[in-house]
Amino acid sequence: MFLVAAAAGVALRRLSHAPLLVYGVTGAVCSLLVLWAVLRLAGGAGVEQAVLPLGLPWMAAHLRVDALSAVFLLVVNLAGATACLFGWGYDRAHAAHGHGGDQGPVLPVFPLFLAGMNLVPVADDAFVFLVSWEFMSLASWLLVLATHREEETPRAARLYLIMASFGTVCLLLVFGLLAGAHGDYSFDAIRAQPPAPWAAGLAVVLVMVGAGSKAGLVPLHVWLPLAHPAAPSHVSALMSGVMTKIAVYAMIRVLFDLVGEPAWWWGGLLLAAGALTAVMGVLYALMQDDLKRLLAYSTVENIGAIVIALGLALVFKAGHTPVIAALALSAALLHVINHSLFKSLLFYGAGAVLSATGTRDLNRLGGLIHAMPTTAFLVLVGCTAIAALPPLNGFVGEWLLFQAILNAPALPEWELKIGIAVVGAALALSTALAGACFVRLFGTAFLGRPRSPEAAGAHDVGSAMRLGMTVPAVLCVLIGVLPTPLLRLFEPAIRLMVEAGPFDDRAYQPWFWLAPTSAIGNSYNGLVMLVVIAGLGIVLVAGIHRWASARVRRSIPWGCGFTDPDPAALSQYSASSFAQPIRRAFGTTVFAARDLVEMPEPGDTRPARLTVSWRDPAWEWVFVPVVRSVERLADWLNGLQFLTIRRYLMLMFFALVTLLAIVAVVQR
Amino acid sequence: MTAIQAVFLQLVQIGLVLAAAPLLTGWVRWVKARLVGRRGPSVLQPYRDLLRLLRKEVVLAHNASWLFRSVPYLMFAALWLAAALVPTFTTQLALAPTADLIALIALLGLARFYLALAGMDVGTSFGGIGASREMMIAAFAEPAMLMVVFSVAILVRTTSLAEIAVTMTDGVGLRVSLALALISLLMVAIAENARIPVDNPATHLELTMVHEAMVLEYSGRHLALIEAAAMMKLLLYVSLIACVFVPWGIALPGSSGAAALGGLITFAAKLAAGGVALAVFETWIAKMRVFRVGEFLGGALLLSLLGAIFLYVSRGV
Numbered sequence: 004m005f006l007v008a009a010a011a012g013v014a015l016r017r018l019s020h021a022p023l024l025v026y027g028v029t030g031a032v033c034s035l036l037v038l039w040a041v042l043r044l045a046g047g048a049g050v051e052q053a054v055l056p057l058g059l060p061w062m063a064a065h066l067r068v069d070a071l072s073a074v075f076l077l078v079v080n081l082a083g084a085t086a087c088l089f090g091w092g093y094d095r096a097h098a099a100h101g102h103g104g105d106q107g108p109v110l111p112v113f114p115l116f117l118a119g120m121n122l123v124p125v126a127d128d129a130f131v132f133l134v135s136w137e138f139m140s141l142a143s144w145l146l147v148l149a150t151h152r153e154e155e156t157p158r159a160a161r162l163y164l165i166m167a168s169f170g171t172v173c174l175l176l177v178f179g180l181l182a183g184a185h186g187d188y189s190f191d192a193i194r195a196q197p198p199a200p201w202a203a204g205l206a207v208v209l210v211m212v213g214a215g216s217k218a219g220l221v222p223l224h225v226w227l228p229l230a231h232p233a234a235p236s237h238v239s240a241l242m243s244g245v246m247t248k249i250a251v252y253a254m255i256r257v258l259f260d261l262v263g264e265p266a267w268w269w270g271g272l273l274l275a276a277g278a279l280t281a282v283m284g285v286l287y288a289l290m291q292d293d294l295k296r297l298l299a300y301s302t303v304e305n306i307g308a309i310v311i312a313l314g315l316a317l318v319f320k321a322g323h324t325p326v327i328a329a330l331a332l333s334a335a336l337l338h339v340i341n342h343s344l345f346k347s348l349l350f351y352g353a354g355a356v357l358s359a360t361g362t363r364d365l366n367r368l369g370g371l372i373h374a375m376p377t378t379a380f381l382v383l384v385g386c387t388a389i390a391a392l393p394p395l396n397g398f399v400g401e402w403l404l405f406q407a408i409l410n411a412p413a414l415p416e417w418e419l420k421i422g423i424a425v426v427g428a429a430l431a432l433s434t435a436l437a438g439a440c441f442v443r444l445f446g447t448a449f450l451g452r453p454r455s456p457e458a459a460g461a462h463d464v465g466s467a468m469r470l471g472m473t474v475p476a477v478l479c480v481l482i483g484v485l486p487t488p489l490l491r492l493f494e495p496a497i498r499l500m501v502e503a504g505p506f507d508d509r510a511y512q513p514w515f516w517l518a519p520t521s522a523i524g525n526s527y528n529g530l531v532m533l534v535v536i537a538g539l540g541i542v543l544v545a546g547i548h549r550w551a552s553a554r555v556r557r558s559i560p561w562g563c564g565f566t567d568p569d570p571a572a573l574s575q576y577s578a579s580s581f582a583q584p585i586r587r588a589f590g591t592t593v594f595a596a597r598d599l600v601e602m603p604e605p606g607d608t609r610p611a612r613l614t615v616s617w618r619d620p621a622w623e624w625v626f627v628p629v630v631r632s633v634e635r636l637a638d639w640l641n642g643l644q645f646l647t648i649r650r651y652l653m654l655m656f657f658a659l660v661t662l663l664a665i666v667a668v669v670q671r
Numbered sequence: 672m673t674a675i676q677a678v679f680l681q682l683v684q685i686g687l688v689l690a691a692a693p694l695l696t697g698w699v700r701w702v703k704a705r706l707v708g709r710r711g712p713s714v715l716q717p718y719r720d721l722l723r724l725l726r727k728e729v730v731l732a733h734n735a736s737w738l739f740r741s742v743p744y745l746m747f748a749a750l751w752l753a754a755a756l757v758p759t760f761t762t763q764l765a766l767a768p769t770a771d772l773i774a775l776i777a778l779l780g781l782a783r784f785y786l787a788l789a790g791m792d793v794g795t796s797f798g799g800i801g802a803s804r805e806m807m808i809a810a811f812a813e814p815a816m817l818m819v820v821f822s823v824a825i826l827v828r829t830t831s832l833a834e835i836a837v838t839m840t841d842g843v844g845l846r847v848s849l850a851l852a853l854i855s856l857l858m859v860a861i862a863e864n865a866r867i868p869v870d871n872p873a874t875h876l877e878l879t880m881v882h883e884a885m886v887l888e889y890s891g892r893h894l895a896l897i898e899a900a901a902m903m904k905l906l907l908y909v910s911l912i913a914c915v916f917v918p919w920g921i922a923l924p925g926s927s928g929a930a931a932l933g934g935l936i937t938f939a940a941k942l943a944a945g946g947v948a949l950a951v952f953e954t955w956i957a958k959m960r961v962f963r964v965g966e967f968l969g970g971a972l973l974l975s976l977l978g979a980i981f982l983y984v985s986r987g988v
Contacts, residue, residue, distance in 0.1 A: 369794065370734065370794070372736045372737075372738060372792075373734070373736060383738075387781075387784070390780075390784060391777065391780075392777060392780055392781040392784055393770075393774055393777045393778055393781060398774075398777050401777075402773055402774065402777075405773050405817070406773075408821075409821065409824045409825070409830065411825075412825055412983075417983060420983050421980050421983055424818075424821060424976060424979045424980055424983075425976065427817070427818070427821055428814055428817075428818055428972065428976050431813060431814035431817040431818065432810070432814040432972075434813070434814075435780075435809055435810045435811075435812075435813035435814055436810050438780055438783075438784055438806065438809065438810075438813075439803075439806035439807065439809070439810055441784075442784060442787045442788055442791070442802060442806055443803075443806075445788060446787070446788055446790075446791030446792075446799075446802065447791070450736070450738065450788060450791045450792045450794070451791055451792065451793070451794030451799075452734060452794035516768075518768075525768075525771040525829055525830050525831040525834075526768045526769075526771070526831070527769070527770060527771065527773075527774050528768070528769045528770070531766065531769045532752070532769055532770060532774070532778075535752050535766065535769070536745075536748045536749055536752055537748075539685075539748040539751050539752055540744050540745065540748040543744050543747060543748055543751075543896075544744055547725070547744075547892055547896070550725065551725040551726065551891075551892040551895070552725065552726050552727060552728055552729075552891065552892060554728035554729065554891075555728065555729045555730075555731055556728055556729070556730050556731070557730075557731050557732070557733050558730050558731070558732065558733070559732065559733060560732040560733075560793050560794075560795050560888060561795070561887075574795075574796055575794040575795060575796060575799060576791065576796060576798070576799020576800065576802075576803065580799065580803070581791075581799060581802070581803040582803070583803065584803055584804055584806075584807035584961070584962075585803075585806070585807050585810060587962060587965075588807055588810075588811075588962070588965040
């Protein structure tokens, strides 16, 4: 019954001429799965196992749904359902006026992609896990290739394929290490026999590299901002909002469930990687002028926050304070669903902008709040949520995470205490920069004056697309004001992983109040906050309209005597100029960013020129050396192709002797 | 403490911050004028300014959107709530458990986020320059402030403002970390309130403006709201610093109505002292270049981080 989605996908391949049918059926399956996951979680989420006679000859396929799988099935299918709705509208808009790339190749692969993402969380042995993981990767790779006519796509797709294979190889090694010598790859067997400490440690590092490259941990993120934006927008939303969460699922499953008792340095590793990822991700995002690429980099930032939360949960679990570990893990899971909601909302918004204007360059947009009022409002909700502002959902996750960070004194290791203080500073910095990043996004794309004729002539998108954006926006507000019921829903999953719930030792627990257990006792209530702000606002509006002047005069704005006849409105601040102070404050060291001003002599009529240049440290320090050494190695090994038969035989002989020697040593 | 009493005190607090904010600004201006040898306008001048602005018509740009018109209300309401959450004369506030210090900082962030957006709405260069610089300043100031919260929270084991005031009144002793946190918070407060040396509230020179540039397109009742909100924010920071670092005099839980009255008097004294300190500081120091602000606030961030780390080293918590 878990294969329903996959079966639907395969069956519908043949009907690729009927987008309504594909999206409709896939959306219906997703909605049903959402309902099913919610009911399971609400019903306490017992474990349900199934063994299918598929797969390798000596091993059947094990499937298993526990609370953690149910949480991730909920996340996947919720976003999947809205993506179907939006995708259908996107497809119709494309049929009507041809923006947004060819949709044909998307249809057959889209349900397969969703099926792959549904299979990973229910896999219960390494074989099924890796097959569905690779299935998901390849399906998304095909979806990226749907826009193969665009200039950048082939390069993005190639890089993505390399990184995805690399990640899978790492995960393969992880399961090899976990299964150990006895070679039973079902998760139950792995749980029953935890690996030796060295193997566990190595597996943790490898899972961070393998799942981290899929999730976008710096410096393995390089493929993500190229591949995610290249796909059609609703697929970008799924890749950014959901597929990265499947990577998070892999991390949780391995780190909390399979490797056994954690050591504190695992969490330390995650904390360091998460902090680096959060700050670098948002700094990258601030440098982007491409709407979708900016969103992809912001995903990198949010993954950083989630990984920080996972690291905290792990160190508190290792430090035997399970309630605080539960607090951190609930912050992680809440952020997982939050990010899947507002990131898909923002990618849908980007898709709407793309389909209305044909461009995703921020410096060619502007003023869309007049032309696309509904989209603008919904994107504004998404921006407020992702900037972690109350009373929306992004802030609740952030708040829980800070509560967990404030419990650092409970840990025994001083390295962790001081380290967590630094990680807290990094997280706060990334949150503040995210605020700047999304002011920049909304301010340049939707506010101000249009910077191109396309932006000036835009119209709001159709009702299917608007509905597809409205659902996540409403959920963002709802989770923001009432987070506790959702956390209660997730509690079985959290209990399964860390053997405690986030509300265990606090007596006072009404459902509309967020007061988790913590050594730092306090509480937050977004509902009251929203109601009070609304109440004060009403008082204010009533007071102002009662006593103040109500006159309004429209006029042209003061531009220092320069009235702008230019339709491109180039005198206003652009995305690049908005980022300039931050580029100057942070980018000069991190990115070696330089602003080069070329000012002609007085009397010269040439225009002045400003060139902005920056380098990507991940490419420079990690990938270029790697590529270079791989090439050198390949050149060197190339010599092996042209040996005499005598030498080949000699090589084989020595290889055999070496292997035998190794076997002899290991056997002893 | 009964619930009705807490609601009553909360309403008093909401009214108090609204009424006292312009007075504090007038007081700072008056002291500053005295310090440079001018007679200075009456301390009531800000009230008159606001009333005059309220009576004037609003001039809107042709392409101003609904966002531009609604942001002043939203921002004022958010800052009003934020100011009402900081215990000024009593800790017995009905809304106290709604938001802790972290939520309070985020609430200030909400106001700033929307004001920066409104600055970009009309599409003039000034709005953009102000918004982008304001967000750069916030990118340093917000983490610094959160790190201050971190140090304080490690020490007093809570981030709820009412409980911080109670614990600090009991006394946690003199600590290096608290001193570092205080210095850092003062630097943040100066930056966030657009005061010298980070910004100049009285300037109208384009290249040095930050906050004023962002709100340049506003007029009439909208401008009145934004100015009043800025005054409210100044009051908020003074009462926040007073609540965390000099909480003595605040009516504690279980105290009588007389204690609340006493709290009111000490609060007035604290505001006056804070206003004088600000005025003296502003007269004494020169404004710095915009790109020095990064170093100034980066220093604040490092100081507050150092404060937190010192705590671990000194106390072994």
